[in-house]
Amino acid sequence: MTSPALDRRALSDFRALAGRIDGNGPRYTSYPTADRFHNGPDLSLYHDALDACRADAPAPLSLYLHIPFCENICYYCGCNKIITRDHGRSARYVSYLGREMALVAGRLGARRQVIQSHWGGGTPTFLNPDEMRRVMALLNTHFDLAGEGEHSIEIDPRRVDRDRMALLAELGFNRVSLGVQDFDAEVQQAIHRIQPFQETRAVVDAARALGFRSVSLDLIYGLPHQTAARFGRTIDQVLALRPDRLSVYSYAHLPHVFKPQRRIDEQALPPAGEKLDILVSTIERLTAEGYVYIGMDHFALPDDDLAVAQREGRLQRNFQGYSTHAGYDQVGLGISAIGAIAGRYVQNARTLDDYYGALDQGRLPLARGVAMTGDDHLRREIIGDLMCHGVLDLPAIEARHGIDFNEAFAAELAELERLAADGLVCREPGRLTVTPLGRLLVRRVAMVFDRYLRDDAAQPADNGVRAANDGTRPIRIVPRYSRVV
Numbered sequence: 001m002t003s004p005a006l007d008r009r010a011l012s013d014f015r016a017l018a019g020r021i022d023g024n025g026p027r028y029t030s031y032p033t034a035d036r037f038h039n040g041p042d043l044s045l046y047h048d049a050l051d052a053c054r055a056d057a058p059a060p061l062s063l064y065l066h067i068p069f070c071e072n073i074c075y076y077c078g079c080n081k082i083i084t085r086d087h088g089r090s091a092r093y094v095s096y097l098g099r100e101m102a103l104v105a106g107r108l109g110a111r112r113q114v115i116q117s118h119w120g121g122g123t124p125t126f127l128n129p130d131e132m133r134r135v136m137a138l139l140n141t142h143f144d145l146a147g148e149g150e151h152s153i154e155i156d157p158r159r160v161d162r163d164r165m166a167l168l169a170e171l172g173f174n175r176v177s178l179g180v181q182d183f184d185a186e187v188q189q190a191i192h193r194i195q196p197f198q199e200t201r202a203v204v205d206a207a208r209a210l211g212f213r214s215v216s217l218d219l220i221y222g223l224p225h226q227t228a229a230r231f232g233r234t235i236d237q238v239l240a241l242r243p244d245r246l247s248v249y250s251y252a253h254l255p256h257v258f259k260p261q262r263r264i265d266e267q268a269l270p271p272a273g274e275k276l277d278i279l280v281s282t283i284e285r286l287t288a289e290g291y292v293y294i295g296m297d298h299f300a301l302p303d304d305d306l307a308v309a310q311r312e313g314r315l316q317r318n319f320q321g322y323s324t325h326a327g328y329d330q331v332g333l334g335i336s337a338i339g340a341i342a343g344r345y346v347q348n349a350r351t352l353d354d355y356y357g358a359l360d361q362g363r364l365p366l367a368r369g370v371a372m373t374g375d376d377h378l379r380r381e382i383i384g385d386l387m388c389h390g391v392l393d394l395p396a397i398e399a400r401h402g403i404d405f406n407e408a409f410a411a412e413l414a415e416l417e418r419l420a421a422d423g424l425v426c427r428e429p430g431r432l433t434v435t436p437l438g439r440l441l442v443r444r445v446a447m448v449f450d451r452y453l454r455d456d457a458a459q460p461a462d463n464g465v466r467a468a469n470d471g472t473r474p475i476r477i478v479p480r481y482s483r484v485v
Contacts, residue, residue: 052342066334222251224268
């Protein structure tokens with residue numbers, strides 16, 4: 001299964017429509033989205049999830065591990081991170097990760113296979129080599145990391161050398177994701193992240209020489225001093241590296257939420273029209289150079305596992321964005337990590353004190369979560385099909401869920417008529433297809449099926465902003481690197 005190819009007409013129409021209909025909303029790395037999780041749920045939510053997962057053995061798992069430490073702050077960043085040069089703090093963290101793994105694995109029973117794993121942060125390579133070996137040994141004690149699986153890690157090219165890359169290969173990582181953001185010197189200065197091109201090239205070259213299966217680069221557009229021409233030069237340099245995958249994220253300037261962003265000069269941020277030009281020109285250039293537009297902000301070479309998964313109908317979205325392995329429960333380890341297990345979402349404590357305190361008491365460090373309803377399962381499937389495959393097979397959905405689609409989604413179908421008039425979707429008997437233009441605005445199409453947003457719209461307005469269910473923040477588009485989804 002594959003989505004229609006992008007073309008110049010779609011990009012031209014996108015330029016005309018984006019400002020009018022592409023409003024704030026979720027990225028749908030989960031449904032319900034993380035702002036719908038409940039604070040302080042009963043621990044039985046997590047226990048029930050793991051017990052149900054245990055009953056599903058020997059199905060393999062996906063795993064996310066969060067390392068929060070960074071030596072330096074990048075002003076744009078909204079990750080859950082701890083800025084420190086005290087490497088002694090990571091030794092304690094590794095010890096507590098081992099406690100958490102033991103609790104989770106004990107509940108799961110038999111040593112479960114992990115088909116997909118990802119270390120994120122923060123900066124996972126903040127850990128010294130011995131600590132990295134210890135974490136991997138702990139993982140292999142409690143889980144079975146499948147050799148044929150995808151095992152990835154986020155790295156800061158400024159903090160690794162060839163020896164460290166060799167260690168990552170030795171430990172079993174086969175995919176690396178490198179943060180770049182932009183190679184322009186003035187942009188780097190403005191975001192407090194000086195990273196020369198040659199430094200990044202050396203890491204990419206080492207990864208290739210060591211046989212890593214996939215190398216991914218992360219870029220951000222909408223940063224201070226960026227223009228379409230300047231970002232185009234960064235794309236030239238990126239193409240010289242020919243990464244297997246690319247993520248091109250939109251910068252969301254939310255200084256009232258993420259304090260480091262207060263150090264960014266708002267006057268230097270590109271205006272909306274220029275930011276849109278950056279995105280459109282980037283998509284044009286990457287697709288012209290042979291990259292497959294996976295969706296949202298992801299691109300991949302045609303032979304990369306991500307593009308193959310899309311062609312074969314195996315693509316899914318999880319908390320890292322688009323992913324190659326569909327249908328597996330995901331276990332989250334470390335502070336703020338989110339798990340998606342047996343129809344429940346569970347998120348760990350966001351601070352070290354709360355995380356350590358829970359584990360000192362011998363309990364899982366659960367802070368937030370939600371159990372999915374039958375309606376949630378149905379809508380998650382619909383949203384996933386739209387965002388990953390661009391097609392809804394209505395009779396198949398009706399058969400799986402015992403519904404009459406036209407009756408169950410009458411309000412949604414009426415709204416889709418308006419999107420069809422804008423050229424985003426095409427309705428045919430028994431089928432709904434996202435057009436090439438709609439793929440560029442697929443999040444807007446998916447929002448039609450978000451019952452929570454629909455319920456919000458039916459409530460009295462609160463100055464145009466809906467408070468999240470924890471009362472602490474409004475819902476808004478947030479970049480992936482913020483880990484708020």
